[in-house]
Amino acid sequence: MQSIELIRDNLEKSAERVLARIEEMQAHCLVFPTPRGGGHTLWVLGHLAYIEGLVIRKFMLGEVNPLADWETVFDGKDVSGERSDYPPFESVLAKCREMRTATIALLADFSEADLDKVSRNYPKDVGDIFGTYRRCLQFVADHWYMHRGQLADARRAAGLDRMWF
Numbered sequence: 001m002q003s004i005e006l007i008r009d010n011l012e013k014s015a016e017r018v019l020a021r022i023e024e025m026q027a028h029c030l031v032f033p034t035p036r037g038g039g040h041t042l043w044v045l046g047h048l049a050y051i052e053g054l055v056i057r058k059f060m061l062g063e064v065n066p067l068a069d070w071e072t073v074f075d076g077k078d079v080s081g082e083r084s085d086y087p088p089f090e091s092v093l094a095k096c097r098e099m100r101t102a103t104i105a106l107l108a109d110f111s112e113a114d115l116d117k118v119s120r121n122y123p124k125d126v127g128d129i130f131g132t133y134r135r136c137l138q139f140v141a142d143h144w145y146m147h148r149g150q151l152a153d154a155r156r157a158a159g160l161d162r163m164w165f
Contacts, residue, residue, distance in 0.1 A: 060130070
């Protein structure tokens with residue numbers, strides 16, 4: 001197996017597994033994962049979409065992040081519990097799906113060698129994370145898995161059963 005196949009599989013499975021948890025939380029999307037706050041489900045959903053645009057579009061491809069206007073809401077210091085501070089859940093879910101679909105579609109035009117291209121606009125002090133296409137693509141798959149823990153805690157706080165896989 002070439003690594004491009006593994007990256008594609010990681011992108012597809014991370015989306016499938018994480019979005020399954022998110023979709024079941026729509027009615028509870030503002031339940032904080034801990035008594036001290038944290039990233040509730042709606043915030044995590046928007047954060048995943050925003051970061052995907054930042055890493056793939058801006059860092060890797062050198063384009064403008066199409067979700068740049070989401071930065072203060074979905075990547076700022078504080079996570080608000082006010083529904084009015086966020087776009088509707090359905091809109092954020094659709095945008096998140098769109099961002100991941102676009103990322104996976106990029107792979108259709110890439111060869112294994114293309115994955116070693118130098119990213120066009122990454123912060124130079126984090127080249128070991130974002131310095132190549134391969135690293136950017138793997139980061140966004142890993143990023144979704146990383147936030148699964150927050151989602152599991154938010155599910156528990158909302159009184160929902162644990163999901164396996």
